[in-house]
Amino acid sequence: MTVAKKIFQLLPHENVIYFGDTGRYPYGPRSRQVVRRFSFQNVNFLLSHRVKFIVVACNTASAFALEQLNKRYDIPIVGVIEPGAMAAVKATRNGKIGVIGTVGTIESEAYQKAIHGKAPELEVYSVSCPLFVSLAEEGYINRKATYLVASEYLDSLIKKRVDTLILGCTHYPLLKRVISKIMGKKVKLIDSAEQTAKEVQHLLKMEGLLKGSGKKSFRKFYVSDAPDRFVEVGERFLKDKIEEVKRIDIEKY
Amino acid sequence: MTVAKKIFQLLPHENVIYFGDTGRYPYGPRSRQVVRRFSFQNVNFLLSHRVKFIVVACNTASAFALEQLNKRYDIPIVGVIEPGAMAAVKATRNGKIGVIGTVGTIESEAYQKAIHGKAPELEVYSVSCPLFVSLAEEGYINRKATYLVASEYLDSLIKKRVDTLILGCTHYPLLKRVISKIMGKKVKLIDSAEQTAKEVQHLLKMEGLLKGSGKKSFRKFYVSDAPDRFVEVGERFLKDKIEEVKRIDIEKY
Numbered sequence: 001m002t003v004a005k006k007i008f009q010l011l012p013h014e015n016v017i018y019f020g021d022t023g024r025y026p027y028g029p030r031s032r033q034v035v036r037r038f039s040f041q042n043v044n045f046l047l048s049h050r051v052k053f054i055v056v057a058c059n060t061a062s063a064f065a066l067e068q069l070n071k072r073y074d075i076p077i078v079g080v081i082e083p084g085a086m087a088a089v090k091a092t093r094n095g096k097i098g099v100i101g102t103v104g105t106i107e108s109e110a111y112q113k114a115i116h117g118k119a120p121e122l123e124v125y126s127v128s129c130p131l132f133v134s135l136a137e138e139g140y141i142n143r144k145a146t147y148l149v150a151s152e153y154l155d156s157l158i159k160k161r162v163d164t165l166i167l168g169c170t171h172y173p174l175l176k177r178v179i180s181k182i183m184g185k186k187v188k189l190i191d192s193a194e195q196t197a198k199e200v201q202h203l204l205k206m207e208g209l210l211k212g213s214g215k216k217s218f219r220k221f222y223v224s225d226a227p228d229r230f231v232e233v234g235e236r237f238l239k240d241k242i243e244e245v246k247r248i249d250i251e252k253y
Numbered sequence: 254m255t256v257a258k259k260i261f262q263l264l265p266h267e268n269v270i271y272f273g274d275t276g277r278y279p280y281g282p283r284s285r286q287v288v289r290r291f292s293f294q295n296v297n298f299l300l301s302h303r304v305k306f307i308v309v310a311c312n313t314a315s316a317f318a319l320e321q322l323n324k325r326y327d328i329p330i331v332g333v334i335e336p337g338a339m340a341a342v343k344a345t346r347n348g349k350i351g352v353i354g355t356v357g358t359i360e361s362e363a364y365q366k367a368i369h370g371k372a373p374e375l376e377v378y379s380v381s382c383p384l385f386v387s388l389a390e391e392g393y394i395n396r397k398a399t400y401l402v403a404s405e406y407l408d409s410l411i412k413k414r415v416d417t418l419i420l421g422c423t424h425y426p427l428l429k430r431v432i433s434k435i436m437g438k439k440v441k442l443i444d445s446a447e448q449t450a451k452e453v454q455h456l457l458k459m460e461g462l463l464k465g466s467g468k469k470s471f472r473k474f475y476v477s478d479a480p481d482r483f484v485e486v487g488e489r490f491l492k493d494k495i496e497e498v499k500r501i502d503i504e505k506y
Contacts, residue, residue, distance in 0.1 A: 023283060023287045024276075024277055029390075030275075031478050031479035031481075032479075034276045034477075034478045131387055131388070133387075134383070134384055134386075135384070137282075137383075140402075143401075144401055146398075148397055148398040148401070149393075225286075225287045226285075226287070228284075229282075251504050
């Protein structure tokens, strides 16, 4: 949803089909095989709506499945890791980049590989923060408990004196304030949601796929569990109405 | 696993087929429909092993699916709610019982109904504690952050002066120490895992299904995601080897 929000802001004329796998989230603690199988089903569902472009708006799915998705399908599919890694490489001054993410994303070393593919001399330090997703989901945004948990997670990155920190999970921008307070103002936080939206805009332009502003655009939301809670949380977060939302059976795809 | 551990202790001669839905957990935040569909698949899988008796060792699944499971299948299927409710009714002195559980369990009011079915005069107060599952899973057992989160969750129950508190989620026994510290020593904590194991023993006896101690017994573990992390966490928790564990595709059942 953090990625979708940025895309809606940057590309208001595009028609968007959103799928949220609310019946099987979170992906963070799951294995490579399971995340891949889920990701294939998700893409199959989106293709059934004849989309022109797909964003895998989840770091764990990007880390574990993006390469396989791009091998199997012809349509352009982008993830959230490459844009965040690019932005971090540009942002760092002292050559030390921190990465935080789910257990899956960190174990995959996807950010490390992406950063070293561009700048092998940079130092990359990473830490998984498994409690952040639940804390963000439960609205523990600016709370003492979150502060305590975050201080422990981030301690080793402070000691390594990273000057740039990638928020390598689409939930983490919700905890930006706490993370920034702990890391200090001088550390640049890279929000992969923001970077990904810019990348989507760039690629749509490059491939001549941008939609004109003439026709009215639509947004359709699909989820794999009951829509109620999704609508409640989603509207509060988007600060906008979620009009059209349906539950689908993702295991059929 | 907290339920399985108690069953292994109390019924060491029984053969046990354990299924952990590690590819789709946690059930706590999911809707009634999804939890029911998952539960039917889980029972179908266990039946494919020709078990004689099934324990739904999850409060959310018991709350949302037990009745439907018992309607559809002939084999005895028990949940964790009835045994916990019974024990609380027996334990309370001042007639005020607290219940903590996942969002699903609390919204279902399953404990309230079970308690009032036996003793309509008792007062039941319940609170959902959605962060407890992640905290327990991540080993935040005796930590300051957990203490802060728990203090907030339990505050209203302390004010209501409950003298008995049902730990209405199979993860919560892991946080017993923190919960007890906050509630005070005089509040009796009801561990539904323990109560359920006793109930299983009782019912097996009643139905003449108890296995003799003659033949060697086995334990087989199945999970819906990669077994590694399950084995690691499971062995630490059971303080015993998990020899035979296989990944299955639960969506086929």
